[in-house]
Amino acid sequence: QQQVKQSPQSLIVQKGGISIINCAYENTAFDYFPWYQQFPGKGPALLIAIRPDVSEKKEGRFTISFNKSAKQFSLHIMDSQPGDSATYFCAAMYTGANNLFFGTGTRLTVIP
Amino acid sequence: GAGVSQSPSNKVTEKGKDVELRCDPISGHTALYWYRQSLGQGLEFLIYFQGNSAPDKSGLPSDRFSAERTGGSVSTLTIQRTQQEDSAVYLCASSAYRGSEQPQHFGDGTRLSIL
Numbered sequence: 001q002q003q004v005k006q007s008p009q010s011l012i013v014q015k016g017g018i019s020i021i022n023c024a025y026e027n028t029a030f031d032y033f034p035w036y037q038q039f040p041g042k043g044p045a046l047l048i049a050i051r052p053d054v055s056e057k058k059e060g061r062f063t064i065s066f067n068k069s070a071k072q073f074s075l076h077i078m079d080s081q082p083g084d085s086a087t088y089f090c091a092a093m094y095t096g097a098n099n100l101f102f103g104t105g106t107r108l109t110v111i112p
Numbered sequence: 113g114a115g116v117s118q119s120p121s122n123k124v125t126e127k128g129k130d131v132e133l134r135c136d137p138i139s140g141h142t143a144l145y146w147y148r149q150s151l152g153q154g155l156e157f158l159i160y161f162q163g164n165s166a167p168d169k170s171g172l173p174s175d176r177f178s179a180e181r182t183g184g185s186v187s188t189l190t191i192q193r194t195q196q197e198d199s200a201v202y203l204c205a206s207s208a209y210r211g212s213e214q215p216q217h218f219g220d221g222t223r224l225s226i227l
Contacts, residue, residue, distance in 0.1 A: 100216060101157075102156075105152075
C-alpha cells in the first residue's frame, strides 16, 4: 500500500503565487522527510529535507512545514516562478530502512 | 561527469525479450538503489546494494527481475521475458553510504517500452 500519500496530483499557480503540496504518512518510525524535484526526462533531484525534531525548514523560496502529531508535512514554494514547473515528490525513510518511500508526485505548472 | 550515469536512455523491445539496464554510480558511493517509476505511481523501490553485503531484493516484483553489482561499482538490472506491464522508467540512485541522512542522487533513468 502507499506509505506516503501526496496531494494534489496537479497544481497550477500564477507567477509570484505560493505553491503548496501536502503529504501524509502513517508509519511513525519515519524520521527523514525529503522533497525531490523532477524535470521531464531527468531524474529526481533532492530539493530540501527535514527531520521530525523541527517543525519548519526554509531554504530560499522553499519551505517544509512538518506536523508530527498530524503525521503530515508540506512543501511551500514562495514567489513561484515558471522555472519551478516540474513534478515534485515527497518521500520518507526510517533509520534502518534501505530505501525511500515516495508519494505519487505533484505536477506543478507556474503560469507566467 | 560526476553524476549517476544510466544507459541506455531509451529501450524499446518486444514482449518476451530480455533486457539489461546499466547504472554507473557516483565514484566512491557504496550504496546503490534501483527504483521503478510508472505513470502516476511515484517511485517504487526495487533493490538495494551496500558495499559487499548481500543485496536487499525485497522490492523486486517477480523472479523475472534480477540485478547485480560488480566490484562494488557498476550495476546491471536484468528483466527476463519482458511483459507490457514492465514498461516504465527505471531509475538508479547512489549515496555515499546507507542511512537516511545520506541524500540519494539519481540518474536520468532508462525509459523502457515493451511492445
